[in-house]
Amino acid sequence: MNKRIFLSAPHMGGNELNYIQEAFDANYIAPVGRNIDEFEKQIKEYTGAKYALAVSSGTAAIHLALRVLGIKDGDEVMASTFTFIGSVAPILYERCTPFFIDSDTASWNLDPNLLEEELSQRAATGKKQPKALIVTHLYGQCADIVRIQNICEHYGVHLIEDAAESLGATLNAQHTGTFGKLGIYSFNGNKIITTSGGGMLVSDDEALLSYARHLSTQARDDAPHYEHNEYGYNYRMSNITAGIGRGQMEVLSERIKRRREIFNLYQKELNIIEGLSFMPELPSSVGNRWLTTILLPVHLSPEKIRVTLEKENIESRPLWKPMHAQPLFRDAKGCINGTSDTFFKKGICLPSSSSMNNDDIQRILSLLKPLLNC
Structure with a gap:
């Protein structure tokens, strides 16, 4: 395996x-x-x-x-x-x-x-x-x-x-x-x-x-x-x-640098896919890119991607299920416009460990690209 x-x-x-x-x-x-x-x-x-x-x-x-x-x-x-x-x-x-x-x-x-x-x-x-x-x-x-x-x-x-x-x-x-x-x-x-x-x-x-x-x-x-x-x-x-x-x-700055490099590698390879988008970064901000997260085109299923990667011993994860959609908070009030519901339905977190090498990322991309029809 x-x-x-x-x-x-x-x-x-x-x-x-x-x-x-x-x-x-x-x-x-x-x-x-x-x-x-x-x-x-x-x-x-x-x-x-x-x-x-x-x-x-x-x-x-x-x-x-x-x-x-x-x-x-x-x-x-x-x-x-x-x-x-x-x-x-x-x-x-x-x-x-x-x-x-x-x-x-x-x-x-x-x-x-x-x-x-x-x-x-x-x-x-x-x-x-x-x-x-x-x-x-x-x-x-x-x-x-x-x-x-x-x-x-x-x-x-x-x-x-x-x-x-x-x-x-x-x-x-x-x-x-x-x-x-x-x-x-x-x-x-x-x-x-x-x-x-x-x-x-x-x-x-x-x-x-x-x-x-x-x-x-x-x-x-x-x-x-x-x-x-x-x-x-x-x-x-x-x-x-x-x-x-x-x-x-002592190595935090190195970890952030590598996570951002991993994000850039994913973005370079997948940005050409119509309808796919990455989590944005606000102007004047610098994120640590702890996880690389994407929203998929409407015809693609995050669960299909997750299961396909898991069969190859690669961990991925859906985006967070919003708190207002959790059974625990079924009676909670809020200002909900549906944005986070859409993120949950169409988003997935890609492997982002700072210890991954570029070969690991290429292995992931080799599985992702056929699924994404590119």
């Missing part, structure tokens, strides 16, 4: 084991130690965020963001509908009400026009505004985040950036995750860099990050015994996995 080509495989840089060994040598195995401190420092220096907190997952980081902003018990939280469940599950953790906003065609991310129309209509009619908006930078590409930020500020809505997939992506040279009140990154096994599982919460607000740090360690108060005035979570990242993160940060 041909070797397996994964959609987005972990890709080690070389120094990860050295940092893990450092933690073993110091016997700092638990969620404390130099690796965590250094990993948080690397993220701050790279993104420009003033404060950073390493946690167990991107979802945990979003949950902490909601908690430190005081959002709970029936509060309404708006969110991108075209996203992964981890972006919005924390809304349910805090017993809040989700309200979904559809995508635009210029970025495939949250449509600022729909957002502004909804918030302005509420303001005009005296309807209560949402407490927060969670906007996702999908597949490593920037949302129209400056405009979204301005809209949220105008209407007094807290902005939380789900930059789980977009570490290294910028708009006007500013990193995703640093526009809102709080931002998050994910280091799950399939992300552009990984700690095997983990996340990061960032902010320029010292008080919010300090409170999040407190909550992430079971909300233990400063006392020689275990004293608790409120409940928290076991959300801190391990010093061992943070060592992996340190090594991964």
Whole structure:
């Protein structure tokens, strides 16, 4: 059987084991130690965020963001509908009400026009505004985040950036995750860099990050015994996995460069197909191209392509099924215009691992081209 080509495989840089060994040598195995401190420092220096907190997952980081902003018990939280469940599950953790906003065609991310129309209509009619908006930078590409930020500020809505997939992506040279009140990154096994599982919460607000740090360690108060005035979570990242993160940060720029090269190779070979399109990149933005994603011509089935590739031991995946279309959210309200439904029906994610070589890509293209009739 041909070797397996994964959609987005972990890709080690070389120094990860050295940092893990450092933690073993110091016997700092638990969620404390130099690796965590250094990993948080690397993220701050790279993104420009003033404060950073390493946690167990991107979802945990979003949950902490909601908690430190005081959002709970029936509060309404708006969110991108075209996203992964981890972006919005924390809304349910805090017993809040989700309200979904559809995508635009210029970025495939949250449509600022729909957002502004909804918030302005509420303001005009005296309807209560949402407490927060969670906007996702999908597949490593920037949302129209400056405009979204301005809209949220105008209407007094807290902005939380789900930059789980977009570490290294910028708009006007500013990193995703640093526009809102709080931002998050994910280091799950399939992300552009990984700690095997983990996340990061960032902010320029010292008080919010300090409170999040407190909550992430079971909300233990400063006392020689275990004293608790409120409940928290076991959300801190391990010093061992943070060592992996340190090594991964050293090669992040190389990983982004390679992902963008892979995107360009796909685009060069497939752009001639009538009706096929790639996820766009907004002007003045540079995405990390975590995954290369395409929309197929109307006569082609993403599932047929996925099954054909899988038979050859090549992993691909449909685009995200929108949250408003999920059974879990059947009763949720939102501003839905059908854009993300179309993306889901006609889109597919192509293998994009930075460890793939050009022969791997040619193998994929040799299967794709006959299916695409080119």
